[in-house]
Amino acid sequence: EAGVAQSPRYKIIEKRQSVAFWCNPISGHATLYWYQQILGQGPKLLIQFQNNGVVDDSQLPKDRFSAERLKGVDSTLKIQPAKLEDSAVYLCASSRQALPLETQYFGPGTRLLVL
């Protein structure tokens, strides 16, 4: 079974530029998550989708971050404009359903550096 795919793996941009990340979840997984992991910290949930609807985006900085999951499969996360503090690893995860006992499977992440 193929895992969660993410691209790009690395990205370096200057502040105020825009950047987009892509995620392809495990086939058949209805739930998709985007996490932000700042160096030295645990991941923090940014947004959670169930199919193509948003379940939780309470910690998404909506003035600069946006995410979509068209057709309920792939997802993109965008930052516009980026700030220095956005430097982090962005992890995508998926699970079969948005239920407490479901295991989440994580992709390798996209490491973003904002200069």
Place this chain on the structure above:
Amino acid sequence: SQQGEEDPQALSIQEGENATMNCSYKTSINNLQWYRQNSGRGLVHLILIRSNEREKHSGRLRVTLDTSKKSSSLLITASRAADTASYFCATVGGTSYGKLTFGQGTILTVHP
């Protein structure tokens, strides 16, 4: 905000020794999970313990949960150099839709 706090922040041991990591959390939970993250790699799920369970085993891993103290511990027995990684606990709330709230993590180094 981070739910859990883990201690120690870093742990260094020799191969063959046991490693114990602790996690504390603040609110009621449905379950608590432990994840491992190797350098440069994504997170890998290790074990899940439900709120009505007190202890769970998986291979060399043993997890305990004390809901009265809102704490959990992960024991890795007979550690190997390949166990070198960061270990995170993550809680799932009773009313959440599977949302994981992670602790800060413990960096484990196992010396050959």
